[in-house]
Amino acid sequence: MRKLFLLIFSILFSAIELMAQNTNDTSVMASNGKIYVVLAVCLTIFAGIVIYLIRIDRKVSRLEKKND
């Protein structure tokens, strides 16, 4: 489950990275008023929150199994 999310996020970020590498100075990250930087920050925060939620979810599941 977690691996799946990590996979999704790593694909996402490597895609952004790749696009950035293909163009040198006018990279994607720096284009459009550097909006992509904000996007990367927000996605990182969101990824952190989701991973945290998943960990809590699994912890609760384990507790429930132990309590049955």
Next chain:
Amino acid sequence: MKKSWWKILAVVLLLYTFIAGFLIQVPNIGNLNQTIRNLFFHVPMWFGQMILLLVSMIFSIRYLRSGNLADDIVAREYARIGITYGVLGLITGAIWASYTWGEPWSNDPKQIAVAIALLIYLAYFVLRNSMPDMDKRARVSSVYNIFAYFIYVPLIMVLPRLVQSLHPGGQGVEGNPALGGQDLDPTMRLVFWPAVIGWTLLGVWMTTLLIRISKLKEKNWIHA
């Protein structure tokens, strides 16, 4: 991860919301400029809150019919996350207002009504915690919760539309033009509705976690 397809859906929809919400072309309306993108983050807080509180009310009705304390726990936790979304909506609204209405709090009818609505829901928790007897607490607070929803909807939806308000939907808007129905750009609509579903599902996910933890903690009292 119990039955997790909708949790994955929530994450995917929100990823889409962030990416598309930041990158699509948006129409230039009034003095909003780029802040119109807040539509994908501020507005879903309120949509999500309405849905979460509706579920809370439904479970309060279920409790009154069944007398099962588990239903009351569900109602309580949905109200909790609903209020959290409401507070986030109020704060994000104030941030947005600082740059479009000129100040974070302009005593706009929408802001005042929403603040009252939130206080009504906070009183729900004050009421709950004031009663040590569990069955009595569940029964009284369920009745209150149903009442609260039916005063909450007119407060945030109806009243601000009847008077002059800076918020879209109000009468004689001098600030921003209303952004309802036809005014919503078709591409923005393609991001807006997935955003609403995504944020709501995320709220449901957090709520189910709280419910499961509460049920673990209060296992001995639930007879079901």
